[in-house]
Amino acid sequence: MTVHNFEPMKYYKTFGSYEPVLRIKDGDTVVTKTVDNAGRDFKDDQVASGPNPLTGPFYVEGAEPGDVLAVQLDRLWPNRQIGRSSTVIAPHVLEPRYVSEFMNIEPSITAEWKLDLEKGTATLLNPKTKMGQIVLPLHPLLGCIGVAPEDGQSISSITSGQYGGNMDYNGFVSGVTMYFPVFMPGALFFVGDGHAVQADGEIAGTGIEVSFDVKFTVSLIKNKNINWPRAENREYLMTVGNACPLDQALQIATTEMVRWLKEDYDLTDRSLHILLGQCVEYDVGNVFDPAYTVACKIKKKWLQK
Amino acid sequence: MTVHNFEPMKYYKTFGSYEPVLRIKDGDTVVTKTVDNAGRDFKDDQVASGPNPLTGPFYVEGAEPGDVLAVQLDRLWPNRQIGRSSTVIAPHVLEPRYVSEFMNIEPSITAEWKLDLEKGTATLLNPKTKMGQIVLPLHPLLGCIGVAPEDGQSISSITSGQYGGNMDYNGFVSGVTMYFPVFMPGALFFVGDGHAVQADGEIAGTGIEVSFDVKFTVSLIKNKNINWPRAENREYLMTVGNACPLDQALQIATTEMVRWLKEDYDLTDRSLHILLGQCVEYDVGNVFDPAYTVACKIKKKWLQK
Amino acid sequence: MTVHNFEPMKYYKTFGSYEPVLRIKDGDTVVTKTVDNAGRDFKDDQVASGPNPLTGPFYVEGAEPGDVLAVQLDRLWPNRQIGRSSTVIAPHVLEPRYVSEFMNIEPSITAEWKLDLEKGTATLLNPKTKMGQIVLPLHPLLGCIGVAPEDGQSISSITSGQYGGNMDYNGFVSGVTMYFPVFMPGALFFVGDGHAVQADGEIAGTGIEVSFDVKFTVSLIKNKNINWPRAENREYLMTVGNACPLDQALQIATTEMVRWLKEDYDLTDRSLHILLGQCVEYDVGNVFDPAYTVACKIKKKWLQK
Amino acid sequence: MTVHNFEPMKYYKTFGSYEPVLRIKDGDTVVTKTVDNAGRDFKDDQVASGPNPLTGPFYVEGAEPGDVLAVQLDRLWPNRQIGRSSTVIAPHVLEPRYVSEFMNIEPSITAEWKLDLEKGTATLLNPKTKMGQIVLPLHPLLGCIGVAPEDGQSISSITSGQYGGNMDYNGFVSGVTMYFPVFMPGALFFVGDGHAVQADGEIAGTGIEVSFDVKFTVSLIKNKNINWPRAENREYLMTVGNACPLDQALQIATTEMVRWLKEDYDLTDRSLHILLGQCVEYDVGNVFDPAYTVACKIKKKWLQK
Numbered sequence A, B, C, D: 001m002t003v004h005n006f007e008p009m010k011y012y013k014t015f016g017s018y019e020p021v022l023r024i025k026d027g028d029t030v031v032t033k034t035v036d037n038a039g040r041d042f043k044d045d046q047v048a049s050g051p052n053p054l055t056g057p058f059y060v061e062g063a064e065p066g067d068v069l070a071v072q073l074d075r076l077w078p079n080r081q082i083g084r085s086s087t088v089i090a091p092h093v094l095e096p097r098y099v100s101e102f103m104n105i106e107p108s109i110t111a112e113w114k115l116d117l118e119k120g121t122a123t124l125l126n127p128k129t130k131m132g133q134i135v136l137p138l139h140p141l142l143g144c145i146g147v148a149p150e151d152g153q154s155i156s157s158i159t160s161g162q163y164g165g166n167m168d169y170n171g172f173v174s175g176v177t178m179y180f181p182v183f184m185p186g187a188l189f190f191v192g193d194g195h196a197v198q199a200d201g202e203i204a205g206t207g208i209e210v211s212f213d214v215k216f217t218v219s220l221i222k223n224k225n226i227n228w229p230r231a232e233n234r235e236y237l238m239t240v241g242n243a244c245p246l247d248q249a250l251q252i253a254t255t256e257m258v259r260w261l262k263e264d265y266d267l268t269d270r271s272l273h274i275l276l277g278q279c280v281e282y283d284v285g286n287v288f289d290p291a292y293t294v295a296c297k298i299k300k301k302w303l304q305k
Helices: A096-102 A246-264 A271-281 B096-102 B244-262 B269-279 C096-102 C246-262 C267-281 D096-100 D246-264 D267-280
Strands: A002-005 A022-024 A029-034 A052-058 A068-078 A083-087 A110-116 A121-128 A136-137 A141-147 A164-166 A177-179 A189-195 A212-221 A230-232 A236-242 A282-286 A292-299 B004-005 B022-023 B028-033 B053-060 B068-078 B080-084 B110-116 B121-126 B136-139 B141-146 B165-168 B176-182 B190-195 B211-220 B229-231 B235-241 B281-287 B292-297 C003-005 C023-024 C031-036 C052-058 C068-078 C081-085 C110-115 C122-126 C135-137 C143-147 C165-166 C177-181 C189-195 C212-221 C230-232 C236-243 C281-286 C292-297 D003-005 D022-024 D029-034 D054-058 D068-078 D082-088 D110-116 D121-126 D136-139 D139-144 D164-167 D175-183 D187-196 D212-221 D229-230 D235-245 D281-286 D292-299
Touching: A029 A189, A068 A141, A068 A189, A096 B244, A096 C052, A096 C096, A136 A141, A141 B244, A189 A212, A189 B165, A212 A282, A236 A246, A246 A282, A246 A292, A246 B096, A271 A292, A271 B080, A282 B281, B028 B053, B028 B190, B053 B211, B068 B141, B068 B190, B068 D246, B080 B141, B176 D003, B190 D110, B235 B244, B244 B281, B244 B292, B269 B292, B269 C052, B269 C177, C031 C052, C031 C189, C052 C212, C068 C143, C068 C189, C068 D267, C081 C135, C081 D267, C096 D246, C110 D246, C246 C281, C246 C292, C246 D246, C267 C292, C267 D082, C281 D281, D029 D054, D029 D187, D054 D212, D068 D139, D068 D187, D187 D212, D235 D246, D246 D267, D246 D281, D267 D292
Parallel strands: A002 A029, A022 A052, B004 B028, B022 B053, C003 C031, C023 C052, D003 D029, D022 D054
Antiparallel strands: A029 A212, A052 A189, A068 A177, A068 A212, A083 A110, A110 A121, A121 A136, A141 A164, A141 A189, A177 A230, A230 A236, A236 A292, A282 A292, B028 B211, B053 B190, B068 B176, B068 B211, B080 B110, B110 B121, B121 B136, B141 B165, B141 B190, B176 B229, B229 B235, B235 B292, B281 B292, C031 C212, C052 C189, C068 C177, C068 C212, C081 C110, C110 C122, C122 C135, C143 C165, C143 C189, C177 C230, C230 C236, C236 C292, C281 C292, D029 D212, D054 D187, D068 D175, D068 D212, D082 D110, D110 D121, D121 D136, D139 D164, D139 D187, D175 D229, D229 D235, D235 D292, D281 D292
16 A cells, blocks of 8 residues: 655557556555656746646556556645636637527636635636636546546547546546546556536636646556446446437436446446436536536435334 | 405316406406316316316506516415326426337326425325325415417417416416516406425326415506516516427526616626526426427526615 | 318418418419518519418318328429528527627628529629629529418417428428428418528528418328428439427428338338437428427438338 | 549447558549448458447648538449348437336347349348348438547547537438548548438437448638538538537537538628528437437528628
């Protein structure tokens, strides 16, 4: 159960089967850093080029295709006081006929937010708005988290899939344990793209983007097949589907939840259909990236016999 | 400001321009009843045929196309102790390749729930499940609520549109004020399809279906154009899009929220893009009916200057 | 086998259960006229208001729910020399990010086309284009064709469904026999919205719109259930799905074809899967109306044993 | 203008930036072979593992990001007499509610087709069907064709994107010239997955799969930006969109055609909107692979002034 302090020197822009930056063991903890979506670090220095440079890959000894990599998110927290966000929502989240009317603003302007890391707030510095200074509570999450995809693919960190990736879901915060299918030896785990705050859907294409301190602990579940990323916290089981359109993302997330309940909770088909039918919850992770992300959730308390 | 006690005698299965069952005035309150989705009333007697028989239409004096009808949901509560739900989730919310594997159950069985109207709970009576008796908190909402559609159309109460309809969204509960565009003289308001409980997405095709006591108060906003239903409660502004696929429902809801913020809150384009980009919330109303429903929400506290 | 010459006096804008304009019998032929999408007749006089005023409904004696109404399109041909089309393609058929760039034209201008009804050509009169006068071959089709929808609904002639409606498919031309499920007594058949020419997808929202002479012959197939409109000509069997998005329209059309081949051609599942897998053809009817239309086709020659 | 006879020894299963198997020059012709989707060669020997092993990459001297690679498909023809196809259509092309009913067949059976390479026919050998021996005309096309994707990605040959890939479109036959955006130095061109016959949509997930003889000629267009693959033959200009759902694939293809007509044919916005509005044609390439493919086509004769 070693704690590794790992200072990243190199950043990949794809989830792929690269030479590991660190080899770790089942049960180990890693304390590291991520740069922001544009490649700026904790000093706001440009140390990599965007989009979404990744810290990793971390090679987990003993991880083989057909296993599951569990990653406990011990602590995710911004490590500098300036965050940035887009100021324009995506045209594809508006009705096409109104795009010209409602998108009539210069897209290149970036908003700057002052992060108070003690109080846990983000305050809009500029541009100035008629609402005055918007102050939002910090809700730090990792936009990018995942393993190397199957068949030795290397896939851009702007999208996501069964291996995780740029899921941009505001449920992936400190205290959550995530589960990824292992496709390549060592799993090859990556993190990046921290968001101090991010709304449902990430409809402006960014959260409040910032560099992060990240602490996580890995464990291996041997010989267990899952198809898509899963997660849990004290209150919920969660599955995610990463696909476009939203309907397909929702289908995937729902199917993975059905499989989970059936296999691990020993529910009959009838029981789990009744339970999901009246208790399922959905979150819209993102509707911005090439693959959208929908989370399917069920409260653990409904699963106690 | 009259309070009308209206006992329904006749139920329509379409939202349409029918002879009003009652004429009411701006500011009036109506206390009435709805039957359940299958046409059973508060005594569990079959008094109409399903699906979704509607109470109404109520003609609001002075309502003209181009106005908005505001409807305050004063009280929605089940009025009998037996509720029923489907026990099978819809095949289209699963990945197509797994439909055969996970849909391997007889679809015709109905679940029965005992409703404790004092304690506010629904307890699964049958079928028996391995989880034992599931007990859920009541969260009563109206699945069907809306006005007569434009051009004299009459449209089945299984679907929804700009006029509202069968939106099956669990945010439409007591304490919410809804806003509908008026398409036909008198607005012609309908209610029906009460759910004692309903999960996100209504993926089994039903909530816990039950007859309701309904109390609502109408008011008119003259010469105000809205395109789609809106709503608000103490905490949130809400807009809904009713369309298939989910992506289009989300586009509609988002566009209607942009219009609302722009017109009524005097926000600049830049301000509202920044605000929605970091603060918007989405709910999945239903992914079961022919038109799906997505709600777009923004907390009112972000709108205070 | 009567031939009825029917001069329309009144036009509905919804497919619905209205008082029939004419009662006809199994085997009868009707010779009638349709006005264009904007309500202009063969003299280009405005005699009805748009969109898509319909000729009908024609009550077919003996038609009952659960029957099929067959309609042979004997002759569809424009009956005036001026046609009109939109000059702007719909923003929703472009990538959202390019809408502002490529939609930078005034939408209200209408194109006028001179129709040579002898030669069978449509020549662009104005606006002037750099390509000079575009001359297209006439390919006359009915955009609107269908019966009264189920449950007494009345649905706008801008959309479509199981009952047919505004399908805007360029395969519905003279020589085709169409099949509609009968939902209401008498079937209540309507026609309208003639297009002298129409491209795949109807992406500008119109064909070359013109009034038509229409001749059709009805026949009844008793006690036969079909779910969606079907059609055939000498070369093809065709089914259509009317839904949004395109994927769902394609699913419906494919399913209806599977059902047709299985029930009427006595093919085994294996045979029809092999055949459709290597021989199916798809046409994109429209991607403009609220419900899109996809046609699924199979050449009859592959079905001969 | 060299003609290279290239015998492949190694096959990649991803479109990526690998060591070139051959370096060629602008104007050169390559004569080579592809194995079938399962890795079987012209002798029906298993020489690679599926899915979709690719021949290449071919490095084109001088090709740089920001150029266009033109590839003339001189000759595509099967080089053995046995072809194979799936015998089951995909569940996701059927309405979800009917999947269980119509998918009731064992999926693992493969159909075998005898290819007569002289006569140009494919004859179903087995399984036996009630239709007897189906005989289809050969229509040889390459399912996989494309270049290395941007940012050094390597992406599975089961899907497609801006770089081309597994587009499975039956319009990519001998006589067509294709145009690809160059993302990586040398373009890195790949071919594979020959289909002797393939229906619209590739709804069974395969065409009639067979090894091919392939002859193609490359040329470079320097400093020309295109976003997505384009193609032309004597009759048509064609663009393709590779995305899911179909609606998005259609948007992409339409946008790319608008850009082409605007930039290379000097059409005004108004002219090209009128022309596309009445003359555009769409083909459904595939609705099976993770990214669907839609082709947008316009007849060249409409573009002559």
